[in-house]
Amino acid sequence: MSEVQNQKPEKKPIIFSGIQPSGTLTLGNYIGALRNFSKLQDEYDCIYSIVDMHAITVRQNPAELRRRCMELAAIYIASGIDPKKSLIYCQSHVPGHAELSWILNCFTYMGELQRMTQYKDKAAKHADNINAGLFTYPVLMAADILLYQTNLVPVGVDQKQHLELCRDIAQRFNGVYGDVFTIPEGYIPKVGAKVMSLQEPTRKMSKSDPEDTYVALLDDPDTIRRKIKRAVTDSDGEIRYDPENKPGVSNLLSIMSALGAGTLEELQNELAGQGYGTLKARTTDCVIATLEPLQAEFKRLIADKAYLQGVLDENARTANYLANKTLRKVQKKVGFASRG
Numbered sequence: 001m002s003e004v005q006n007q008k009p010e011k012k013p014i015i016f017s018g019i020q021p022s023g024t025l026t027l028g029n030y031i032g033a034l035r036n037f038s039k040l041q042d043e044y045d046c047i048y049s050i051v052d053m054h055a056i057t058v059r060q061n062p063a064e065l066r067r068r069c070m071e072l073a074a075i076y077i078a079s080g081i082d083p084k085k086s087l088i089y090c091q092s093h094v095p096g097h098a099e100l101s102w103i104l105n106c107f108t109y110m111g112e113l114q115r116m117t118q119y120k121d122k123a124a125k126h127a128d129n130i131n132a133g134l135f136t137y138p139v140l141m142a143a144d145i146l147l148y149q150t151n152l153v154p155v156g157v158d159q160k161q162h163l164e165l166c167r168d169i170a171q172r173f174n175g176v177y178g179d180v181f182t183i184p185e186g187y188i189p190k191v192g193a194k195v196m197s198l199q200e201p202t203r204k205m206s207k208s209d210p211e212d213t214y215v216a217l218l219d220d221p222d223t224i225r226r227k228i229k230r231a232v233t234d235s236d237g238e239i240r241y242d243p244e245n246k247p248g249v250s251n252l253l254s255i256m257s258a259l260g261a262g263t264l265e266e267l268q269n270e271l272a273g274q275g276y277g278t279l280k281a282r283t284t285d286c287v288i289a290t291l292e293p294l295q296a297e298f299k300r301l302i303a304d305k306a307y308l309q310g311v312l313d314e315n316a317r318t319a320n321y322l323a324n325k326t327l328r329k330v331q332k333k334v335g336f337a338s339r340g
């Protein structure tokens with residue numbers, strides 16, 4: 001056999017990320033996560049999950065949850081992820097997530113979970129429903145990641161603590177049973193512009209805050225225009241990037257820059273001496289120009305349920321195959337009886 005034939009195609013590093021099909025995706029999710037996902041597809045083997053099992057840790061309306069799963073699949077694809085290159089699938093369609101999660105539960109300490117700030121926040125927010133799933137949420141997330149021997153996990157700061165825990169669990173397991181899991185690293189995108197709330201620009205833009213604080217990915221142009229028009233700025237009237245002292249103005253500049261309108265410096269020079277009205281109009285134009293094609297593609301896809309279902313089914317088959325490879329190894333290591 002010639003040497004060329006002998007060579008296996010080089011394995012690409014694996015990227016895993018998940019988005020919950022709950023609430024509305026915002027411009028912040030798009031700039032901070034989604035739009036980077038599609039750029040990673042050629043260099044990495046990417047797995048993008050619709051984490052519906054995480055979503056039910058807070059009460060969901062079943063019909064709405066089902067609808068949002070399909071919508072998220074359409075959004076993933078509309079944002080440029082090619083389901084022939086990357087995996088887009090529903091977490092609940094791959095039982096390995098739940099199975100590995102159980103095993104990892106037995107390698108996670110109560111104290112570790114009690115320290116998780118997201119758990120503390122959510123428990124305070126949903127005091128009438130502090131369920132065990134909310135508590136072990138980070139273990140399911142660890143299972144998501146470890147099931148696919150993931151190398152890199154694109155995460156925002158709010159999920160860093162969960163990723164650290166995932167690494168700790170994996171190292172603990174490997175310490176007992178040998179190298180079973182790849183230890184994942186966080187992947188911080190190079191241009192990681194953080195989008196802030198339009199009303200309280202010192203806080204991150206969040207889908208759990210009131211409507212007028214964020215631009216939703218599927219907001220129509222009039223809504224986008226209105227929300228940005230009402231965005232909080234300041235009273236000194238100068239267009240300058242200075243997040244410390246001018247968080248509102250800086251946020252708009254940084255949104256524009258993230259959407260390709262120029263560097264912060266270029267924008268600052270270009271808009272110097274203009275009023276905030278102009279700044280807001282320009283920001284609005286940038287946002288609409290970005291979201292309009294995405295929304296058009298979304299509308300086309302969401303009307304084609306058969307196509308979306310086909311994508312989810314086919315990708316879940318591949319995900320199951322990959323997940324089971326790790327799961328079988330883990331089950332053997334912990335001593336589960338072998339299957340005939």
Ligand code: TRP
Pocket residue numbers: 016017018019020051054140141144145153154155159
């Ligand atoms: N917990 C993540 C969030 O709310 C979603 C998520 C679930 C995730 N599993 C994951 C993110 C695995 C990255 C990797 O944002």
